[in-house]
Amino acid sequence: MGSDRPRLVISGQWHPPGSSRAEAARFTSADGVATAKGAEGGETLAEGAVSGLSVSNRVGRIPRRITFADGSVFETDDNDAIDRWLKAHRGWRVGFVHGLERFHPRLILLVAVVAVLCVGLYRYALPIAVEVAVAVTPPAAPRLMGQSALASLDQTVLAPSQLEGQRRQAITSDFRTLAELTPGGADAFDLQFRRGGVIGPNAFALPDGTIVLTDELVRLARDEDAVLGVLAHEIGHVVHKHSLRRLYRAAGITTLIMFIGGDIGSGMEEVLVQGAGLMTLSYSRDQESEADRYSVELMAKAGREPAGLARLFDVLRENYGDDDRNDFFSTHPTTPDRIEDIRRHAAEVGAR
Amino acid sequence: MNDASRVIPAGGNPQDRHTETFSFTGRAGEYFGIWIVNILLTIVTLGIYSAWAKVRRQRYFYGNTELAGRSFDYHARGLQILIGRIVVLVALIIYAVLPYIFAYANMFVIYTVANLILPFLLLAAMPWLIKRGLRFNARVTSYRNVRLDFHGGYWGAFVAYLIGPFLATLTLGILAPLASRWMWRYTLGNVSYGGRKVACEPQLKALYSQWWMPALLVLLGVAPLTVLGLGLFGWASSGLATVNENTVTTAVFLVFLALMAIYGFAGLFYRAGVRNVAFNAAVFDGRHEFASRLGRRRYTWIAISNFLATIFSLGFARPWAAVRMARYVASATAVTVSGSLDDYLNEVEQTGPAIGAEYMDMEGFDFGL
Numbered sequence: 001m002g003s004d005r006p007r008l009v010i011s012g013q014w015h016p017p018g019s020s021r022a023e024a025a026r027f028t029s030a031d032g033v034a035t036a037k038g039a040e041g042g043e044t045l046a047e048g049a050v051s052g053l054s055v056s057n058r059v060g061r062i063p064r065r066i067t068f069a070d071g072s073v074f075e076t077d078d079n080d081a082i083d084r085w086l087k088a089h090r091g092w093r094v095g096f097v098h099g100l101e102r103f104h105p106r107l108i109l110l111v112a113v114v115a116v117l118c119v120g121l122y123r124y125a126l127p128i129a130v131e132v133a134v135a136v137t138p139p140a141a142p143r144l145m146g147q148s149a150l151a152s153l154d155q156t157v158l159a160p161s162q163l164e165g166q167r168r169q170a171i172t173s174d175f176r177t178l179a180e181l182t183p184g185g186a187d188a189f190d191l192q193f194r195r196g197g198v199i200g201p202n203a204f205a206l207p208d209g210t211i212v213l214t215d216e217l218v219r220l221a222r223d224e225d226a227v228l229g230v231l232a233h234e235i236g237h238v239v240h241k242h243s244l245r246r247l248y249r250a251a252g253i254t255t256l257i258m259f260i261g262g263d264i265g266s267g268m269e270e271v272l273v274q275g276a277g278l279m280t281l282s283y284s285r286d287q288e289s290e291a292d293r294y295s296v297e298l299m300a301k302a303g304r305e306p307a308g309l310a311r312l313f314d315v316l317r318e319n320y321g322d323d324d325r326n327d328f329f330s331t332h333p334t335t336p337d338r339i340e341d342i343r344r345h346a347a348e349v350g351a352r
Numbered sequence: 353m354n355d356a357s358r359v360i361p362a363g364g365n366p367q368d369r370h371t372e373t374f375s376f377t378g379r380a381g382e383y384f385g386i387w388i389v390n391i392l393l394t395i396v397t398l399g400i401y402s403a404w405a406k407v408r409r410q411r412y413f414y415g416n417t418e419l420a421g422r423s424f425d426y427h428a429r430g431l432q433i434l435i436g437r438i439v440v441l442v443a444l445i446i447y448a449v450l451p452y453i454f455a456y457a458n459m460f461v462i463y464t465v466a467n468l469i470l471p472f473l474l475l476a477a478m479p480w481l482i483k484r485g486l487r488f489n490a491r492v493t494s495y496r497n498v499r500l501d502f503h504g505g506y507w508g509a510f511v512a513y514l515i516g517p518f519l520a521t522l523t524l525g526i527l528a529p530l531a532s533r534w535m536w537r538y539t540l541g542n543v544s545y546g547g548r549k550v551a552c553e554p555q556l557k558a559l560y561s562q563w564w565m566p567a568l569l570v571l572l573g574v575a576p577l578t579v580l581g582l583g584l585f586g587w588a589s590s591g592l593a594t595v596n597e598n599t600v601t602t603a604v605f606l607v608f609l610a611l612m613a614i615y616g617f618a619g620l621f622y623r624a625g626v627r628n629v630a631f632n633a634a635v636f637d638g639r640h641e642f643a644s645r646l647g648r649r650r651y652t653w654i655a656i657s658n659f660l661a662t663i664f665s666l667g668f669a670r671p672w673a674a675v676r677m678a679r680y681v682a683s684a685t686a687v688t689v690s691g692s693l694d695d696y697l698n699e700v701e702q703t704g705p706a707i708g709a710e711y712m713d714m715e716g717f718d719f720g721l
Contacts, residue, residue, distance in 0.1 A: 015496065015497035017702075018497070018498065018701055018702030019497060019498070019700070019701050019702065020495070020496035020497055020498040020546065020697045020698065020700040020701075021697075021698040021699075021700075022422070022496060022497075022694075022697075022698070056425075057408075057411075059386065059408050059411045059412050059415060060378070060379075060382045060383070060386065060412050060415070060416070061377075061382065061416075062411060062412060062414075062415025062416055062423060062425075063415060063423055063425075065425065073497050075497075097389060097393070097408070100385070100389045100392075101385035101386045101389045102385055103381045103382055103384070103385050104385075107384065107385055107388060110388050110389065110392055111388060111668065113392060114388060114391050114392050114395070115666075117392070117395050117396075118395075121395065144452045144453070145452060148451065148452045148454075148463065151463065152463075152467070155464070255399070259394060259399040259402050264662070264667055264670055265658070265659065265662055265670060265673065265674070267616070267655075267659040267662075268659065268662050268663065268667065268670070271663065
């Protein structure tokens with residue numbers, strides 16, 4: 001400490017406290033006391049114990065600031081001299097972060113590590129995080145989401161069902177026999193009848209196990225197996241917790257882009273967000289085919305027509321054809337591919 | 353003091369006036385290291401380091417932006433930014449979850465009311481958050497040991513950030529120059545340095561002279577593309593289409609991309625022109641005049657080639673792109689000084705609450721100028 005190696009002099013500029021007045025100055029330090037002196041006159045501008053100084057961190061080659069206890073500031077471009085002085089007088093190392101940042105072949109390694117981490121985050125950490133989030137979600141949360149979603153739908157698009165009581169009872173009891181065969185049992189689900197209005201023939205599942213079936217769909221379907229096929233499909237969504245997964249995944253991707261991105265530019269950020277949106281579309285298409293397969297298997301297990309769902313899609317195509325604009329981007333596209341997949345899977349299940 | 357007061361005010365003897373140009377001295381290779389370490393440590397610390405990453409990034413860009421041989425500095429601290437971000441995050445979560453809780457508790461009346469009111473509350477809070485953000489950014493910025501300050505109020509932000517964009521959208525961009533005028537008057541015209549204010553009064557006529565070209569571009573590009581897109585969509589859903597659905601989806605997507613490209617192109621053109629007008633109409637302390645001479649084509653070219661380079665390098669060209677843009681923008685910005693800048697600046701003292709008060713500030717919403 002006390003032993004001063006070759007006397008250190010750093011030249012720079014000095015500002016009085018809170019003033020933009022600048023004076024050419026020299027910074028020296030001896031025996032634990034730092035001094036800023038005028039470059040020409042050599043008069044003492046500021047003085048203080050080294051331990052009472054605050055020195056700004058090194059970032060690239062930007063000027064360093066040394067702030068004295070009285071608020072006056074010595075500023076210099078001589079980063080290396082400051083680092084040497086810090087090391088000698090305060091036993092500090094050059095900042096760890098700056099050491100990493102320096103332009104050096106080691107950066108290639110860092111690039112590789114970042115690339116691997118990014119791919120790993122998206123491929124493995126994101127799905128795992130989604131699974132963990134699904135697992136730790138208290139049952140109250142899906143109930144909360146389901147109930148409030150149904151409440152707001154009831155206030156806006158849906159109306160009370162006008163289906164005959166008998167028909168409703170028949171469907172409900174068939175639905176319960178289907179639901180009986182799931183791990184959660186019949187009580188994990190709640191079938192609700194509504195008039196669809198603008199959403200027309202439709203059925204959808206809420207995360208709490210509530211499944212909404214519209215009168216329009218029931219009227220459109222020629223037989224019970226078609227309706228049950230749709231209900232089995234919605235049960236599949238609930239059993240696989242699809243809506244919760246989609247929600248967590250979207251939140252996870254947004255967080256990744258926001259936090260990891262940092263400085264990637266607004267244009268690139270936009271591209272990533274749009275790209276993530278497209279990926280979500282294919283993700284939900286995967287969920288649809290998973291629910292389709294579940295429907296086939298559940299129907300077969302219940303001794304019903306396994307391809308009941310395909311039958312409904314046939315009717316939908318006949319009635320609405322390709323001229324239904326809603327079908328184009330809807331989440332339940334009744335494409336020939338999809339019908340074919342259902343039939344193929346039904347044949348496989350039947351052959352077993 | 354004597355020197356400064358002897359100076360002839362703006363418009364006086366041209367011999368006393370000279371131009372100081374901004375410059376950016378950062379290097380792509382150097383920033384690359386900072387950038388990649390920022391990302392690495394952010395991932396490794398599960399996002400917590402992002403606050404410190406921001407400080408290092410800002411310090412690098414501010415510290416390399418020079419005027420008259422001296423650079424700017426950025427003084428925010430990582431912890432301060434982290435706390436601000438946590439506060440905003442918690443507030444957003446509460447905002448998102450609150451209606452569900454009302455619905456769950458069977459308070460459907462409150463639920464409905466909350467659903468109606470909350471978006472407006474958020475909208476009403478926006479100008480306040482923006483104002484705080486701008487003030488924070490100004491107060492953590494210094495030049496020659498004196499901090500900037502920002503004096504904009506709530507209603508100024510309300511007009512500049514809510515009314516302006518709303519009017520511009522409602523009139524399909526025809527009133528965009530009016531919105532730009534409000535925006536620049538608010539963001540630049542409320543800045544002060546050592547108690548001396550910047551005045552910024554961009555004239556509508558000058559703004560409209562920068563407007564008609566990009567407007568024409570949009571008109572010529574967007575109209576046919578929209579017809580094409582709608583036509584494709586109609587054809588695809590008419591049942592006449594014999595091609596498979598993916599082909600049509602791709603076509604519609606391509607039309608969408610082209611639309612975005614035209615809007616982006618026109619937007620860059622307009623932004624550069626408006627920045628020139630705003631800076632050329634800005635005066636510091638009634639005597640030093642700002643100037644901006646961005647070439648609209650050059651600026652657009654740099655922005656677009658930066659964007660493409662970033663995409664095709666999977667993001668790794670971003671440091672080069674950021675440094676390239678900063679260098680161009682700084683080189684096109686200047687201050688026409690009356691009298692000796694050094695003598696003038698030697699008189700500038702820190703005033704007001706700028707220093708210290710910043711610790712009570714929140715980062716708020718971060719908008720780059």
